[in-house]
Amino acid sequence: MGEARDQAGPPTGRTIELVLLAFAAVLVTGALILVEANQEQTLTVDLLLIGAAYLALLVAAHIAVRRLAPYADPLILPAVALLNGLGLVMIYRLDLAKADRAVALGNDLPTLLWPRQVAWTGVGLLLFVGVLWIVRDHRKLAAYAYTAGFAGLILLALPGVLPSSISEVNGAKIWLRLGIFSIQPGEFAKILLIIFFAAFLVQKRDLFSTAGRRFLGMELPRARDLAPLLVAWAFSVGVLVLERDLGTSLLFFGIVLVLLYTATERVSWMLIGLSFFAAGGFVAYQLFGHVRTRVQIWIDPFADFDGAGFQIGQALFGLGTGGLGGTGLGAGRPELVPFAESDFMLSSLGEELGLIGLAAIMVIYLVLITRGLRSALAVRDSFGKLLATGLAFTLALQVFIVAGGASKLIPLTGLTLPFLSYGGSSLVANYALVALLLRISNAARAPLPRRPATPLPPIAEAGTELVERPS
Amino acid sequence: MNTPVRRIAIAVMAMILLLMANLTYIQVVKAGDYRTDQRNQRVLLAEYSRQRGQISAEGQVLARSVETEGQYPYQREYPDGSAFASVTGYYSLVYSAGGLERAANDVLNGSDDRLFTRRLSDLITGRDPSGGNVVTTIDPAVQQAAYDALSDAGYTGAVVALQPATGAILAMASTPSYDPNPLASQSAQTQQDAWAEYTAADPPVLTNRAIQEIYPPGSTFKLIDVAAALESGRYTPDSQLTAASSITLADTATPLQNFNGNACGTAATASLREALQRSCNTAFAELAQQLGEQAIRDQAEAFGIGTEDIAIPMGVVPSTIGDIESTAALQQTSIGQRDVALTPLQNAMVVAAIANDGRLMAPYLISEIQGQDLETLDTTEPDQLGQSVSPGVAQTLTDLMVNNENSYTGAGKIRGVQIAAKTGTAEHGADPKSTPPHVWYVAFAPAENPQVAVAVLVESGGDRNNLAATGGAVAAPIGRAVIGAALRGSQ
Numbered sequence: 001m002g003e004a005r006d007q008a009g010p011p012t013g014r015t016i017e018l019v020l021l022a023f024a025a026v027l028v029t030g031a032l033i034l035v036e037a038n039q040e041q042t043l044t045v046d047l048l049l050i051g052a053a054y055l056a057l058l059v060a061a062h063i064a065v066r067r068l069a070p071y072a073d074p075l076i077l078p079a080v081a082l083l084n085g086l087g088l089v090m091i092y093r094l095d096l097a098k099a100d101r102a103v104a105l106g107n108d109l110p111t112l113l114w115p116r117q118v119a120w121t122g123v124g125l126l127l128f129v130g131v132l133w134i135v136r137d138h139r140k141l142a143a144y145a146y147t148a149g150f151a152g153l154i155l156l157a158l159p160g161v162l163p164s165s166i167s168e169v170n171g172a173k174i175w176l177r178l179g180i181f182s183i184q185p186g187e188f189a190k191i192l193l194i195i196f197f198a199a200f201l202v203q204k205r206d207l208f209s210t211a212g213r214r215f216l217g218m219e220l221p222r223a224r225d226l227a228p229l230l231v232a233w234a235f236s237v238g239v240l241v242l243e244r245d246l247g248t249s250l251l252f253f254g255i256v257l258v259l260l261y262t263a264t265e266r267v268s269w270m271l272i273g274l275s276f277f278a279a280g281g282f283v284a285y286q287l288f289g290h291v292r293t294r295v296q297i298w299i300d301p302f303a304d305f306d307g308a309g310f311q312i313g314q315a316l317f318g319l320g321t322g323g324l325g326g327t328g329l330g331a332g333r334p335e336l337v338p339f340a341e342s343d344f345m346l347s348s349l350g351e352e353l354g355l356i357g358l359a360a361i362m363v364i365y366l367v368l369i370t371r372g373l374r375s376a377l378a379v380r381d382s383f384g385k386l387l388a389t390g391l392a393f394t395l396a397l398q399v400f401i402v403a404g405g406a407s408k409l410i411p412l413t414g415l416t417l418p419f420l421s422y423g424g425s426s427l428v429a430n431y432a433l434v435a436l437l438l439r440i441s442n443a444a445r446a447p448l449p450r451r452p453a454t455p456l457p458p459i460a461e462a463g464t465e466l467v468e469r470p471s
Numbered sequence: 472m473n474t475p476v477r478r479i480a481i482a483v484m485a486m487i488l489l490l491m492a493n494l495t496y497i498q499v500v501k502a503g504d505y506r507t508d509q510r511n512q513r514v515l516l517a518e519y520s521r522q523r524g525q526i527s528a529e530g531q532v533l534a535r536s537v538e539t540e541g542q543y544p545y546q547r548e549y550p551d552g553s554a555f556a557s558v559t560g561y562y563s564l565v566y567s568a569g570g571l572e573r574a575a576n577d578v579l580n581g582s583d584d585r586l587f588t589r590r591l592s593d594l595i596t597g598r599d600p601s602g603g604n605v606v607t608t609i610d611p612a613v614q615q616a617a618y619d620a621l622s623d624a625g626y627t628g629a630v631v632a633l634q635p636a637t638g639a640i641l642a643m644a645s646t647p648s649y650d651p652n653p654l655a656s657q658s659a660q661t662q663q664d665a666w667a668e669y670t671a672a673d674p675p676v677l678t679n680r681a682i683q684e685i686y687p688p689g690s691t692f693k694l695i696d697v698a699a700a701l702e703s704g705r706y707t708p709d710s711q712l713t714a715a716s717s718i719t720l721a722d723t724a725t726p727l728q729n730f731n732g733n734a735c736g737t738a739a740t741a742s743l744r745e746a747l748q749r750s751c752n753t754a755f756a757e758l759a760q761q762l763g764e765q766a767i768r769d770q771a772e773a774f775g776i777g778t779e780d781i782a783i784p785m786g787v788v789p790s791t792i793g794d795i796e797s798t799a800a801l802q803q804t805s806i807g808q809r810d811v812a813l814t815p816l817q818n819a820m821v822v823a824a825i826a827n828d829g830r831l832m833a834p835y836l837i838s839e840i841q842g843q844d845l846e847t848l849d850t851t852e853p854d855q856l857g858q859s860v861s862p863g864v865a866q867t868l869t870d871l872m873v874n875n876e877n878s879y880t881g882a883g884k885i886r887g888v889q890i891a892a893k894t895g896t897a898e899h900g901a902d903p904k905s906t907p908p909h910v911w912y913v914a915f916a917p918a919e920n921p922q923v924a925v926a927v928l929v930e931s932g933g934d935r936n937n938l939a940a941t942g943g944a945v946a947a948p949i950g951r952a953v954i955g956a957a958l959r960g961s962q
Binding site: 263313316324354355362365369376377385386392 | 472473474475476477479480483484489490491493494495497499501503504505506508510511512513514517
């Protein structure tokens with residue numbers, strides 16, 4: 001209807017977005033009903049209320065988009081909503097299983113995770129709207145590039161310098177535990193650093209194509225031109241390696257390479273980066289016992305099934321048991337895998353939804369990511385292009401690292417599946433990331449400001465006018 | 472900058488495709504391996520999380536699943552443990568299942584087609600899906616009597632009791648036995664300890680000797696010789712056979728003696744009746760030679776030996792009379808030695824067919840399949856496998872077996888009940904003369920209206936040093952006790 005009234009402009013796609021959001025809410029409610037039917041063998045009207053509440057939340061986000069970014073890509077928000085919803089259902093489902101087990105063993109009830117995740121979803125949507133509200137033009141962000149980069153580095157390094165008592169959880173020193181809730185500042189640092197890298201590369205872009213030494217037949221920019229970028233990059237990857245957050249360091253490494261490649265249009269950067277990576281990986285393998293363990297588990301998880309290989313082994317059993325069609329939501333045993341709701345969300349979903357379900361989820365991710373990259377193609381400014389590419393590729397690389405790790409495609413490094421896994425920081429940060437993508441896609445799809453059809457004649461050529469003579 | 476972005480988009484698609492290819496490999500190609508890996512608890516957990524059906528006998532529960540507060544929602548219980556283990560088998564999270572637990576698994580876990588409508592209604596009404604119940608043909612009193620008789624004496628052996636008219640198995644005992652309860656424990660350690668103990672036991676306890684082992688039938692095989700002779704029409708119970716204490720096997724220098732080297736009575740010849748009563752080896756060797764291999768083989772097959780793959784529903788090891796390559800071999804076969812080997816169940820089928828006017832019935836252990844609410848879903852109809860002998864011959868055999876029983880000494884005779892029987896004492900092993908023999912007693916009662924047929928086997932004569940053990944002394948009292956228990960129940 002909005003489109004009908006606004007006949008002159010291109011379609012905004014907002015109606016499509018609303019319909020797709022409703023579709024996502026129906027799917028999520030259906031999934032919830034299946035979980036309930038399989039786990040508790042009872043169905044209550046509450047489920048429909050929960051579904052309706054979820055839809056209401058999505059509609060609120062939709063209205064915000066309609067007001068603040070009316071031309072934003074209509075597929076992005078529904079894709080995110082569906083992933084977030086499926087994640088919530090699976091977290092709820094794992095809570096049920098854990099509670100059942102605790103009751104059976106006579107233990108205290110475990111902390112339920114789904115109410116927290118619902119709360120984090122609320123916070124995430126608030127930040128989503130906030131980012132859309134505050135960032136009216138993504139190009140303004142470039143002005144704060146160094147501030148963002150600095151803040152990002154501090155956030156990243158903070159857990160490393162703070163005492164373990166408030167920064168370490170399960171061996172990874174990447175947390176800030178603030179009373180009742182904990183956040184992973186690295187998740188937010190990710191976005192800030194992407195803003196910095198994108199802005200910096202746009203600023204220095206000309207340098208890459210002009211100056212440079214030749215090395216192995218490739219033109220390299222002068223080191224000092226790239227110094228701030230390389231320093232920031234080396235610093236962040238170094239910090240993460242020291243914090244033993246292998247997944248995130250891999251993520252940063254990949255993002256910077258891709259941004260360099262996009263900005264310079266030179267494959268040489270990828271090749272140099274990848275050879276650095278190979279060398280770094282080799283050194284890390286030699287230096288760090290935990291890296292060696294990861295690689296050994298990757299090669300044969302069943303060699304040490306009762307020890308280090310237990311988690312990935314259980315995940316593979318879960319995926320195998322799920323097979324093509326899955327056991328059905330609520331009818332599998334995903335809770336047998338440690339960290340089933342976070343790092344191993346993939347195997348939880350794969351066991352109960354099967355290969356078919358995982359394929360659908362991968363397609364949703366692909367839609368989300370390619371829509372982000374499409375905005376990068378369509379947006380007119382270089383900073384927007386780089387920023388959108390960086391943000392979209394972050395999602396892609398993170399999905400690849402996590403899903404590949406949980407399915408023994410690559411060595412396991414703990415990360416979360418964007419929007420699906422349990423984890424407040426990841427969810428909230430990714431909602432901010434999506435808000436930025438929507439902002440850029442709005443800029444890409446919005447019509448150019450219309451010039452007046454016939455310019456007014458200059459004042460000098462205006463005719464004279466007979467005015468009634470004052471009496 | 473658009474070209475790199477397009478290439479990155481292609482790279483992203485390739486990454487997702489790579490993930491999908493890997494997931495396809497895991498969830499399709501490797502799925503079977505992962506699903507069935509011993510370390511994958513999921514499939515068994517699924518079985519433990521629904522109520523498995525019960526196994527019962529005449530209202531007595533032999534195996535049931537009860538709700539627990541433990542790690543798993545249900546716990547399998549065997550109230551009478553060892554005595555019925557040869558019927559129920561075991562159900563173990565770690566070691567799978569045996570006996571009826573394995574053979575009737577589809578019914579017990581609810582996946583049998585006959586339970587389909589039940590499953591459907593469970594789904595709709597939201598009731599916990601659960602398995603069907605198996606009602607056995609076992610008469611608990613007979614089973615208990617058979618088990619007690621064997622185990623109280625410390626024997627290694629088996630007893631099978633059949634209802635001649637139907638083939639229903641009233642008892643199927645095997646000793647030494649085991650307690651299936653620890654194997655169903657929720658503690659893997661308890662299961663492991665029990666499994667280690669049971670598999671290391673000597674003599675083995677997990678073997679069901681009634682259906683999983685074959686033994687030389689010894690003199691009980693002479694019933695088949697007599698049946699063949701009578702069926703030929705050329706012999707009557709009064710036909711005369713040699714009474715020599717020893718003969719030489721045809722075309723060899725090997726002597727064949729009667730038990731303890733006795734002559735078969737005082738005359739030069741003995742009647743078929745006397746020869747069977749005294750179980751004279753020489754007479755039957757002569758008879759077999761006269762009848763020829765084919766007649767003996769045909770008669771053995773008519774009793775089901777080597778012809779049927781029997782499942783009750785547990786698989787029964789096939790019985791055999793072996794290759795009979797010479798007349799000497801035939802002569803040895805005729806006294807139930809050489810390659811002849813029968814399961815106790817098969818030997819019980821032989822006497823049950825005689826008791827049933829020659830009609831050989833298929834033995835069966837499951838009488839009924841029930842839904843969760845004990846409503847009958849299926850009942851087993853008796854199945855006739857064939858006609859072993861004519862009713863007239865069956866009657867004559869019965870008379871001869873009555874004559875046998877009345878000549879036997881040994882304990883446990885039942886006042887007012889006429890039993891028809893045959894004993895057997897079978898040499899076996901590498902050094903048969905100094906190895907205690909397997910002893911047999913096959914019988915049915917009452918002779919005039921048979922209600923129960925039994926086969927008793929005691930390995931190595933009960934205790935391993937008793938070279939003088941005979942079927943009459945060791946096995947007959949057990950058989951009579953079982954018949955007594957069966958007839959008390961049917962009166």
